[in-house]
Amino acid sequence: MLAERLTKRYGPATVVDDLSFTVRPGVVTGFLGPNGAGKSTSMRMLLGLTRPDSGTATIGGRAYRDLTYPLRHVGALLETSAPHRGMTAVGHLSWLARSNRIPRRRVDEVLDAVGLTGAARKRVGTFSLGMGQRLGLAAALLGDPPVLVLDEPVNGLDAEGIRWLRELLRAKAAEGRTVLVSSHLMAEMAQVADELIVISRGRLLAETSVSEFIGRHGRTFVRVRTPEPLRAAQELQAKGATSVRRAADGGLEVDGLPAGEVNRIAAAAGVPVEELSTHTGSLEETFLKLVDDGGDPTHV
Amino acid sequence: MSETLAAARAEFTKMRAVRATSVALLLFAAVSVFIAALGGWSAKGAIESDNPGLRSDFTPEQAGLDGILYGQLALIVFGVLMMSGEYTSGMMRVSLLAVPRRGRLYLAKTAVTAVAALAVALPVTVVSYLVTQLALGPHGSTFDADGVPRALAGAVVYLTLMSLLAVGVAAAARSAVLPLAVLLPLVLVGSQILSVIGATKEVARWFPDRAGAQMLTVDSGDALTGLLVLLAWTAAALTAGWLRHRSWDG
Ligand SMILES: Nc1ncnc2c1ncn2[C@@H]1O[C@H](COP(=O)(O)OP(=O)(O)OP(=O)(O)O)[C@@H](O)[C@H]1O
Numbered sequence: 001m002l003a004e005r006l007t008k009r010y011g012p013a014t015v016v017d018d019l020s021f022t023v024r025p026g027v028v029t030g031f032l033g034p035n036g037a038g039k040s041t042s043m044r045m046l047l048g049l050t051r052p053d054s055g056t057a058t059i060g061g062r063a064y065r066d067l068t069y070p071l072r073h074v075g076a077l078l079e080t081s082a083p084h085r086g087m088t089a090v091g092h093l094s095w096l097a098r099s100n101r102i103p104r105r106r107v108d109e110v111l112d113a114v115g116l117t118g119a120a121r122k123r124v125g126t127f128s129l130g131m132g133q134r135l136g137l138a139a140a141l142l143g144d145p146p147v148l149v150l151d152e153p154v155n156g157l158d159a160e161g162i163r164w165l166r167e168l169l170r171a172k173a174a175e176g177r178t179v180l181v182s183s184h185l186m187a188e189m190a191q192v193a194d195e196l197i198v199i200s201r202g203r204l205l206a207e208t209s210v211s212e213f214i215g216r217h218g219r220t221f222v223r224v225r226t227p228e229p230l231r232a233a234q235e236l237q238a239k240g241a242t243s244v245r246r247a248a249d250g251g252l253e254v255d256g257l258p259a260g261e262v263n264r265i266a267a268a269a270g271v272p273v274e275e276l277s278t279h280t281g282s283l284e285e286t287f288l289k290l291v292d293d294g295g296d297p298t299h300v
Numbered sequence: 301m302s303e304t305l306a307a308a309r310a311e312f313t314k315m316r317a318v319r320a321t322s323v324a325l326l327l328f329a330a331v332s333v334f335i336a337a338l339g340g341w342s343a344k345g346a347i348e349s350d351n352p353g354l355r356s357d358f359t360p361e362q363a364g365l366d367g368i369l370y371g372q373l374a375l376i377v378f379g380v381l382m383m384s385g386e387y388t389s390g391m392m393r394v395s396l397l398a399v400p401r402r403g404r405l406y407l408a409k410t411a412v413t414a415v416a417a418l419a420v421a422l423p424v425t426v427v428s429y430l431v432t433q434l435a436l437g438p439h440g441s442t443f444d445a446d447g448v449p450r451a452l453a454g455a456v457v458y459l460t461l462m463s464l465l466a467v468g469v470a471a472a473a474r475s476a477v478l479p480l481a482v483l484l485p486l487v488l489v490g491s492q493i494l495s496v497i498g499a500t501k502e503v504a505r506w507f508p509d510r511a512g513a514q515m516l517t518v519d520s521g522d523a524l525t526g527l528l529v530l531l532a533w534t535a536a537a538l539t540a541g542w543l544r545h546r547s548w549d550g
């Protein structure tokens with residue numbers, strides 16, 4: 001799946017700005033950005049719903065609207081695509097199946113997969129947020145597609161549902177399928193994604209693997225617990241630590257020195273060390289830091 | 301071609317799955333037959349009591365076509381709902397994911413509306429006519445009376461075209477409210493009132509429903525003109541709807 005120089009303007013606002021990225025099969029790719037970054041708009045362009053002002057989006061080399069029976073190629077879940085309220089879940093999935101010549105038995109299979117069998121004949125208008133989301137996922141899975149494009153799929157799902165979805169996405173990727181999932185929460189992405197596409201204000205900030213992303217952008221520090229934090233801090237700062245902070249629990253967080261060096265400096269100064277460990281900043285911090293940096297691509 | 305056929309079959313399934321559209325079709329049948337029976341029954345009473353309230357131009361044949369003139373309101377609602385359902389709750393996005401070609405989806409939808417309207421209008425028109433004659437009892441006419449088969453056929457075509465007109469207007473407006481607010485009063489009272497006021501009479505003749513009504517007027521000399529005028533309206537509405545649908549972005 002390929003986005004090439006996608007640009008979309010709504011009035012004076014450029015919502016997606018010269019955005020290019022590649023989504024590969026076999027891994028879960030997280031599409032990350034703060035609210036209003038342009039994730040949903042980009043996904044709608046991938047799916048041929050929204051017309052880009054310039055640029056192209058292709059899936060397996062073809063534009064979405066040129067796919068024959070597209071539901072068999074791409075399963076999509078969008079934020080703002082709910083079936084008619086007067087339909088039942090079965091009714092909705094049945095016409096979808098018909099439209100793409102998908103065998104009728106798939107309807108029952110996907111209803112079962114998302115745990116909606118009991119509500120199959122209920123009208124969609126009576127569904128809760130989570131049930132609606134499950135129905136959307138059922139629709140995405142209906143054609144057993146090799147590509148999944150899911151916009152904020154965890155929205156409204158309960159803990160059990162979220163875990164189920166994570167496992168599903170990993171399983172689909174492991175089968176060699178292409179999986180693109182958006183979220184505005186880095187922590188969510190960290191749990192499921194292998195690759196990351198980070199955007200902010202419509203522009204690409206990073207396209208990399210999760211681990212590499214943290215390695216490059218993450219803050220690495222050494223935690224030290226000592227009964228003499230003040231003296232330790234002075235010594236470390238004198239010997240090259242770029243910053244030493246006091247954490248809430250009284251431990252020290254040391255930047256700019258590897259753990260071994262910290263240990264040596266402490267030992268030489270006769271400061272007892274009760275605990276010493278290396279930490280990498282959480283994805284959430286990394287993500288916020290990157291977005292705060294204003295999305296200057298030279299950081300990447 | 302087979303993709304278009306699949307899209308049409310899906311639209312048919314969708315039509316049945318949405319309760320409101322099925323209800324509108326049932327209502328069309330019920331209202332038409334009920335009014336047909338009521339009209340015949342009250343005319344019979346009027347004839348037998350020499351009631352001057354009976355219209356001077358009353359014929360049992362024409363009375364047999366009155367029911368569907370009221371029933372058509374439900375058929376217009378049906379046409380509007382067939383399209384407007386797509387604009388509620390983001391349904392259009394789902395439909396376009398399944399059938400991304402704009403033209404294919406629009407064609408499938410109009411075709412299914414036309415076929416469903418036709419399939420229902422045909423028996424309802426015939427049954428309504430027969431019910432009126434039955435209610436008229438000894439004053440009733442027959443199915444093959446002069447001009448009747450043509451008027452019945454005209455009625456079926458008229459009803460089908462009106463439902464397509466509704467589809468086009470709803471697609472152009474991307475909603476149900478506006479088309480219903482325009483079409484229902486127009487058909488129910490608007491053009492009737494305009495057609496009796498001298499100044500607007502000439503204009504009202506060219507309204508879709510007034511012109512089309514010639515098709516179901518027994519022995520009307522203007523049936524063909526009426527058909528052409530209604531066809532033009534329907535084509536215009538469907539084209540406007542298509543242009544709006546084609547530019548769907550979001
Ligand atoms: N149809 C539209 N018309 C006008 N502006 C729009 C339209 N769709 C999106 N926008 C604007 O484009 C920007 C990006 O929206 P988008 O929904 O793509 O963001 P997002 O990354 O999905 O955000 P979120 O995390 O909140 O879902 C927003 O400022 C939004 O107001």
Ligand SMILES: [Mg+2]
Nearest residue numbers: 039040041079
């Ligand atoms: Mg969004």
